[in-house]
Amino acid sequence: MSRPLNHALRVTVWNEFRxxxxxxxxxxxYPDGIHEALAAPLRAAxxxxxxxxxxxxxxxxxxxxxxxxxxxxxxxxxxxxEVEDDVVARVHARVLAGMGLIAxxxxxxxxxxxxxxxxxxxxxxxxxxxRERLWVVAPGxxxxxxxxxxxxxxxxxxxxxxxxxxxxxxLVLLSWFQGGEVFxxxxxxxxxxxxxxxxxxxxxxxxxxHEPAIQQVIANAVRWAAxxxxxxxxxxxxxxxxxxx
Amino acid sequence: MSRPLNHALRVTVWNEFRxxxxxxxxxxxYPDGIHEALAAPLRAAxxxxxxxxxxxxxxxxxxxxxxxxxxxxxxxxxxxxEVEDDVVARVHARVLAGMGLIAxxxxxxxxxxxxxxxxxxxxxxxxxxxRERLWVVAPGxxxxxxxxxxxxxxxxxxxxxxxxxxxxxxLVLLSWFQGGEVFxxxxxxxxxxxxxxxxxxxxxxxxxxHEPAIQQVIANAVRWAAxxxxxxxxxxxxxxxxxxx
Amino acid sequence: MSRPLNHALRVTVWNEFRxxxxxxxxxxxYPDGIHEALAAPLRAAxxxxxxxxxxxxxxxxxxxxxxxxxxxxxxxxxxxxEVEDDVVARVHARVLAGMGLIAxxxxxxxxxxxxxxxxxxxxxxxxxxxRERLWVVAPGxxxxxxxxxxxxxxxxxxxxxxxxxxxxxxLVLLSWFQGGEVFxxxxxxxxxxxxxxxxxxxxxxxxxxHEPAIQQVIANAVRWAAxxxxxxxxxxxxxxxxxxx
Amino acid sequence: MSRPLNHALRVTVWNEFRxxxxxxxxxxxYPDGIHEALAAPLRAAxxxxxxxxxxxxxxxxxxxxxxxxxxxxxxxxxxxxEVEDDVVARVHARVLAGMGLIAxxxxxxxxxxxxxxxxxxxxxxxxxxxRERLWVVAPGxxxxxxxxxxxxxxxxxxxxxxxxxxxxxxLVLLSWFQGGEVFxxxxxxxxxxxxxxxxxxxxxxxxxxHEPAIQQVIANAVRWAAxxxxxxxxxxxxxxxxxxx
Numbered sequence: 001m002s003r004p005l006n007h008a009l010r011v012t013v014w015n016e017f018r019x020x021x022x023x024x025x026x027x028x029x030y031p032d033g034i035h036e037a038l039a040a041p042l043r044a045a046x047x048x049x050x051x052x053x054x055x056x057x058x059x060x061x062x063x064x065x066x067x068x069x070x071x072x073x074x075x076x077x078x079x080x081x082e083v084e085d086d087v088v089a090r091v092h093a094r095v096l097a098g099m100g101l102i103a104x105x106x107x108x109x110x111x112x113x114x115x116x117x118x119x120x121x122x123x124x125x126x127x128x129x130x131r132e133r134l135w136v137v138a139p140g141x142x143x144x145x146x147x148x149x150x151x152x153x154x155x156x157x158x159x160x161x162x163x164x165x166x167x168x169x170x171l172v173l174l175s176w177f178q179g180g181e182v183f184x185x186x187x188x189x190x191x192x193x194x195x196x197x198x199x200x201x202x203x204x205x206x207x208x209x210h211e212p213a214i215q216q217v218i219a220n221a222v223r224w225a226a227x228x229x230x231x232x233x234x235x236x237x238x239x240x241x242x243x244x245x
Numbered sequence: 246m247s248r249p250l251n252h253a254l255r256v257t258v259w260n261e262f263r264x265x266x267x268x269x270x271x272x273x274x275y276p277d278g279i280h281e282a283l284a285a286p287l288r289a290a291x292x293x294x295x296x297x298x299x300x301x302x303x304x305x306x307x308x309x310x311x312x313x314x315x316x317x318x319x320x321x322x323x324x325x326x327e328v329e330d331d332v333v334a335r336v337h338a339r340v341l342a343g344m345g346l347i348a349x350x351x352x353x354x355x356x357x358x359x360x361x362x363x364x365x366x367x368x369x370x371x372x373x374x375x376r377e378r379l380w381v382v383a384p385g386x387x388x389x390x391x392x393x394x395x396x397x398x399x400x401x402x403x404x405x406x407x408x409x410x411x412x413x414x415x416l417v418l419l420s421w422f423q424g425g426e427v428f429x430x431x432x433x434x435x436x437x438x439x440x441x442x443x444x445x446x447x448x449x450x451x452x453x454x455h456e457p458a459i460q461q462v463i464a465n466a467v468r469w470a471a472x473x474x475x476x477x478x479x480x481x482x483x484x485x486x487x488x489x490x
Numbered sequence: 491m492s493r494p495l496n497h498a499l500r501v502t503v504w505n506e507f508r509x510x511x512x513x514x515x516x517x518x519x520y521p522d523g524i525h526e527a528l529a530a531p532l533r534a535a536x537x538x539x540x541x542x543x544x545x546x547x548x549x550x551x552x553x554x555x556x557x558x559x560x561x562x563x564x565x566x567x568x569x570x571x572e573v574e575d576d577v578v579a580r581v582h583a584r585v586l587a588g589m590g591l592i593a594x595x596x597x598x599x600x601x602x603x604x605x606x607x608x609x610x611x612x613x614x615x616x617x618x619x620x621r622e623r624l625w626v627v628a629p630g631x632x633x634x635x636x637x638x639x640x641x642x643x644x645x646x647x648x649x650x651x652x653x654x655x656x657x658x659x660x661l662v663l664l665s666w667f668q669g670g671e672v673f674x675x676x677x678x679x680x681x682x683x684x685x686x687x688x689x690x691x692x693x694x695x696x697x698x699x700h701e702p703a704i705q706q707v708i709a710n711a712v713r714w715a716a717x718x719x720x721x722x723x724x725x726x727x728x729x730x731x732x733x734x735x
Numbered sequence: 736m737s738r739p740l741n742h743a744l745r746v747t748v749w750n751e752f753r754x755x756x757x758x759x760x761x762x763x764x765y766p767d768g769i770h771e772a773l774a775a776p777l778r779a780a781x782x783x784x785x786x787x788x789x790x791x792x793x794x795x796x797x798x799x800x801x802x803x804x805x806x807x808x809x810x811x812x813x814x815x816x817e818v819e820d821d822v823v824a825r826v827h828a829r830v831l832a833g834m835g836l837i838a839x840x841x842x843x844x845x846x847x848x849x850x851x852x853x854x855x856x857x858x859x860x861x862x863x864x865x866r867e868r869l870w871v872v873a874p875g876x877x878x879x880x881x882x883x884x885x886x887x888x889x890x891x892x893x894x895x896x897x898x899x900x901x902x903x904x905x906l907v908l909l910s911w912f913q914g915g916e917v918f919x920x921x922x923x924x925x926x927x928x929x930x931x932x933x934x935x936x937x938x939x940x941x942x943x944x945h946e947p948a949i950q951q952v953i954a955n956a957v958r959w960a961a962x963x964x965x966x967x968x969x970x971x972x973x974x975x976x977x978x979x980x
Binding site for chain 2: 866874876904925930962964969977
Binding site: 586605606607608609610612613614615616618619620648650652654656657659668669670671679680681682724725726727728729730731732734735 | 831850851852853854855857858859860861863864865893895897899901902904913914915916924925926927969970971972973974975976977979980
């Protein structure tokens with residue numbers, strides 16, 4: 001009734017794709033865009049991956065694309081406000097209907113993530129070329145499968161607590177920063193029939209998404225977030241199943 | 246630093262207040278409006294209670310009122326769409342800043358509750374004069390303090406699963422319905438610095454809010470949801486606390 | 491690094507296997523024992539399934555068997571006290587190391603379940619040939635994959651709240667009983683690297699484990715509880731990763 | 736029905752009380768024992784505080800003492816194995832019946848904490864005179880009431896992840912360590928009718944329990960963990976509430 005568990009998934013990688021074109025520094029790190037850096041290892045794992053970017057019509061997320069997407073990755077930063085509310089509403093409905101969503105790094109402030117969380121999603125931040133260590137706190141979680149006990153990143157942006165999200169339904173990774181902060185960096189949420197994973201690393205000036213351990217987390221998260229079976233919840237007025245009175 | 250724990254709270258009871266005026270049946274059950282039925286036992290418990298209704302200017306929820314509110318109760322049903330977005334945004338900000346919110350019965354579909362949850366908040370329903378039993382599943386929870394193991398209501402509206410909310414952070418009460426359904430009827434959520442309690446019973450044609458055990462749940466929830474201390478989270482750009490590099 | 495997701499799992503079905511031999515009524519329902527009724531559909535799904543019963547040496551759970559088990563199912567009722575503490579300790583260690591555990595029906599009072607929960611695991615009960623309805627409250631959960639919105643059982647034992655377990659990490663199914671009670675019937679727990687699913691139905695005098703929808707829940711749970719990858723957490727004394735002082 | 740919320744609580748502070756007598760270094764930090772350092776601020780807050788230590792008869796925890804205790808604090812380290820199983824069973828039963836428990840620092844390995852958790856409670860550790868920062872991740876939680884956004888400790892023992900506990904029901908504090916680790920340092924658990932708070936800091940060679948902010952956390956936790964009302968759950972065989980058949 002449910003699909004085979006390791007079938008190829010239909011993955012859409014959405015990227016704002018502005019930094020890479022506007023900044024030589026970022027363009028040097030991600031010459032084909034962050035979306036292609038994210039897509040390549042998922043393609044190599046056998047998934048059917050397409051990409052979509054802000055400046056395409058409907059941001060590349062027409063109804064047909066979303067209907068044909070099992071898991072959506074989202075990277076955005078500067079232009080959150082330019083994402084049209086109609087597209088956000090469409091993505092929101094698809095997540096509640098079962099599509100997985102992986103919100104990456106500065107997507108914490110994206111319209112879609114804030115709408116799903118219901119909170120401000122504010123946090124502390126600093127760009128100072130500092131070390132980050134991501135520690136696994138749920139070693140049996142599917143998103144931690146095959147990971148070492150920690151992932152070290154030589155240079156990253158700092159994100160610090162308090163991170164204004166709902167208490168995660170599952171907490172997988174915690175970050176340590178050289179400058180003195182901590183952060184809930186790998187957080188699972190269940191909303192409607194959809195599964196959401198927030199994953200902190202990925203500032204555009206650092207080669208984070210080229211790191212194999214980071215790619216492993218994302219690949220695990222894609223598998224975890226994929227819907228297990230089509231869902232058609234029945235809601236609204238209902239006749240009684242037992243006699244009343 | 247924190248306030249004494251049993252100080253009088255500043256409670257605002259918000260009610261749509263349309264059914265009571267439009268329907269003789271409802272008016273007979275709640276002659277002074279649902280808001281007064283909710284307010285009376287809270288006043289008797291020593292709290293400073295005011296009421297606010299939809300047809301007042303700013304729905305009775307001007308900035309000054311919200312600033313002076315520790316816990317807001319919300320009952321709405323037919324006119325959710327008439328609640329102005331500006332007021333919803335103001336209530337939302339106050340909840341994230343620490344104000345407690347008690348969402349009652351059909352408030353599951355209110356703008357403020359849906360915004361805080363991030364989901365559709367849809368459910369099954371039926372009005373058939375049937376029995377409801379609310380079972381305590383967290384006997385040590387403050388909202389269950391002093392309750393019997395279950396509360397029986399002779400006639401209520403049915404609400405059935407699947408109820409499309411995020412997994413509650415704490416689950417206190419489950420309902421059994423005569424017609425064959427179950428429901429997560431007492432659900433706690435933490436959003437920002439605010440505490441939210443959804444409490445299912447309270448269809449306008451039944452005298453539910455006159456029941457002492459129901460009043461006890463609401464009084465407990467008000468106490469539970471009240472902010473323990475003023476909160477001023479620091480967010481945004483942050484200097485390092487430790488040397489980097 | 492991690493195993494393919496739909497590989498055949500090594501499943502061990504443990505059964506007390508006393509009722510079936512002592513009672514003609516139970517023997518008629520489960521002529522080969524409850525363990526064989528549980529094992530058959532899992533074998534049909536391609537898993538490598540073995541069975542083990544109380545009266546075998548080491549209850550059939552020698553160290554070699556447990557080492558070669560991905561997921562253990564447990565059905566026990568009358569003879570919980572006869573399960574040797576050494577075997578319980580061995581199962582406990584394997585769960586913390588990543589083996590999945592499916593605790594069925596009266597296994598709520600088994601030594602292994604109580605040890606993993608840390609609570610009394612007490613509940614209400616009644617055998618009265620009454621209807622049970624299991625409602626899905628987490629439609630996107632892998633354990634609910636392919637299920638209808640509810641499962642109806644014509645006759646079952648009643649288990650009622652308060653069920654003294656820790657708050658489940660994920661709640662998948664709630665039961666309605668004809669006699670007026672509700673119960674948290676499908677509960678997920680994470681302990682160490684292991685995943686535990688408690689599933690309520692399965693009184694020995696009823697043909698519950700012959701029901702396809704019940705078999706689907708158990709098959710889904712086996713897949714969900716299986717370890718994703720070998721885990722070797724490092725604990726104990728640790729040298730610093732950064733300079734101190 | 737429930738007691739006034741700021742009534743004086745009956746608090747028992749349990750301490751192993753060996754380090755302070757065996758080590759001049761520890762004795763200099765806690766001349767009257769860790770228990771007296773913990774008891775003093777709680778007495779000053781108006782609670783009725785008694786102390787109990789390992790070498791007293793029944794470890795100072797006779798049935799009468801426990802019956803008259805609302806919240807028990809526990810500090811132990813070297814002599815966990817010397818705590819008698821009978822006393823552990825008695826404390827366990829009292830927690831499930833509603834008594835609060837605050838497990839401090841190396842009490843992570845105490846018999847009572849491990850029994851309530853059901854896991855190994857293992858962790859990483861190091862004594863290297865390093866800085867610890869405890870960050871508040873739940874600013875609206877009662878245990879965080881009146882706290883600054885973080886607590887800095889100049890020198891503490893390091894505890895690092897993975898900490899083998901069940902996922903906390905509420906996570907209040909995360910620690911950053913100078914040497915590169917993170918830790919879930921303020922964790923709430925609900926077991927039976929009892930509330931449990933694990934609080935990490937407090938190595939015996941450092942003056943941690945003399946820090947006002949640490950005392951504030953403990954005072955808040957005592958208030959949070961106290962039972963709201965007497966509880967008498969009904970379990971076992973139950974007659975139906977509705978007609979069957």
